[in-house]
Amino acid sequence: MIAILLIVLALAAGAAVPAWAEPPARFEGRPTLTFVYETQANPPRYLGAGTAINWDRPGLTLELLRALGARLQVNLEISRYPWKRGLYLVETGEADGIFHASYKPERERIGVYPKTADGAVDPSRAIFTQAYFLHVLRGSPVRWDGTTISGLGDAAVGATAGYSIVADLEGMGVKVETGKIQGINLNKLVAGRIAAYAELENMAAAAIASDPAAYGEVVKLEPALISKPYYLLLSHAFVERDPALAAAVFDTIAEINADPAFQARASVYASGAPSQ
Incomplete structure (x- = not known):
């Protein structure tokens, strides 16, 4: 109304x-x-x-x-x-x-x-302005304190190919593995092929909601990685x-x-x- x-x-x-x-x-x-x-x-x-x-x-x-x-x-x-x-x-x-x-x-x-x-x-x-967040599996040792990503070991962080977050992660000294679309990256995360996944908040949420059975253990870490x-x-x-x-x-x-x-x-x- x-x-x-x-x-x-x-x-x-x-x-x-x-x-x-x-x-x-x-x-x-x-x-x-x-x-x-x-x-x-x-x-x-x-x-x-x-x-x-x-x-x-x-x-x-x-x-x-x-x-x-x-x-x-x-x-x-x-x-x-x-x-x-x-x-x-x-x-x-x-x-x-x-x-x-x-x-x-x-x-x-x-x-x-x-x-x-x-x-x-x-x-x-x-x-408009939107934010990238780090996504992990529930119980993951990966942490983000607003400055540093820890707990990755030798594993990579996933990101969507061509997105600006790739360079941001590399600037943090993080190993990055890219995938073409959100579903591919989430599947890598669930399969343990990457330790975390950095994605735009709304795009990740939509992909997760599209298949709750597959992605129900994926959680978002606070705070945002970066807002732009x-x-x-x-x-x-x-x-x-x-x-x-x-x-x-x-x-x-x-x-x-x-x-x-x-x-x-x-x-x-x-x-x-x-x-x-």
């Missing part, structure tokens, strides 16, 4: 509010932007696995981008690919942007992050082609995040309610 009331108030104030249960609107004669994201679920930011997108309830980031398309009156083509493939498409200019990308200096050769006037990455124009802002990483080709529109994309992300109507959508997802 509160979510609906906020949306009604926003409409009364003349705010641009998208239709929540529809694909992105089309605007004749306006530019088309192609965005990609990965095929694994990251609730509530994007839901479902595989290449399909359910626009009835796609996830908060998809709703943010749908609102962005409506505000800027640009056409959006959004597709799902494995993460490393998506990065390649942005690097080659075949896609205009990818989400969600945390900041890694080496990714600046792939694409463009929002920047402040002094050239620093601008977290105020990030899509996550961005829409735009391709160099797009930014060079239309720098004004690229800047408007970054600015509009910040505006939508601050919009009460979008915050109401976040409350809907947090409550687990169906699309409204």
